Amino acid sequence: MLNVSDTILAQYANSPSLCTIIEGFNQAVDPGLVIDNWYDNVWNPQTATGWGLDVWGRIVGVSRVLKVTETNFFGFSQGSPDSKTFGSGVFYNGGSVTSNYILSDEAFRRLIFAKAAANIWDGSIPSLNAILMQLFGDEGNCYVADNQDMTITVTFEFTPSPVGISIIASGILPRPSGVEYSYAFTPAFIKDTDFGGDIL
Incomplete structure (x- = not known):
């Protein structure tokens, strides 16, 4: 409690032994620090970390774990920026190779705020x-263009990282x-219809 001395009856207020015991107990059970830590690490999404961000992710409906498609296959320069050439890549066997990627707290916080905005x-x-x-502003320009024919194009003036592509493919972006x-x-490097639209 903040003012524990106000709770002591007047007849005991001058007892040094009793006041020392009460003050020591108050310091031992004072919930102020725990409440401050709870607020900073869980309740406030701007400062939450670890488990607290996982709770916020469940609230807005996103997961910290993303499936990132591996694109480091042997190919030619027009294949994609991530294709490897002679001596540095493996042959593509036709199967999709994926791996789970756990977002850092800062990346997950951006995803949570973007999903909350989408909600x-x-x-x-x-x-x-x-x-x-909110999601990609630090990587480069990205914007929506209305094509005036009941279609829109989301343009990225940069090549997103595999994690960025996975965020795009996760369905976080709202669809009119x-x-x-x-x-x-x-530069254009991928075409796929798995994202709910063509990737040009």
Whole structure:
């Protein structure tokens, strides 16, 4: 308690032994530090860490573990920026090689805030642009273009990391109802329809 002396009856207030025992007990059971740690590490999403962020992830509906597609296969330069050439890659056997990647606290915090924004998204392009900048603003420019034919194109003026591609593929980005969308990367390196739209 903050003012434990106010709780001692007046007839015992001048007893040094009793006051010492009460003060020592108060320091031993004072929940202030525990409450402060709980607030900083769990309750406040801006400062939460570890398990606290995992709780926030469950609240908004995202997971810290992403499946990252491995693209380090032998190929030619036009295949993708991640294809390897002679002497540095393995031949592609036609199967999809994936691995689980655990996001760091900072990356997971960005994903949580973006998902929270998507949960309350108002359906406008400026709001979708704000979500994109929340996720990828430190990597380069990314924006939504309305093609004026019931389609939109999400353009990334950089090559996302495999984790970034996995975040895009995770379905975190909201999709307007009745609107077809596609992704465009500069430079273009992948085409796939597994993301809910064409990757140009």
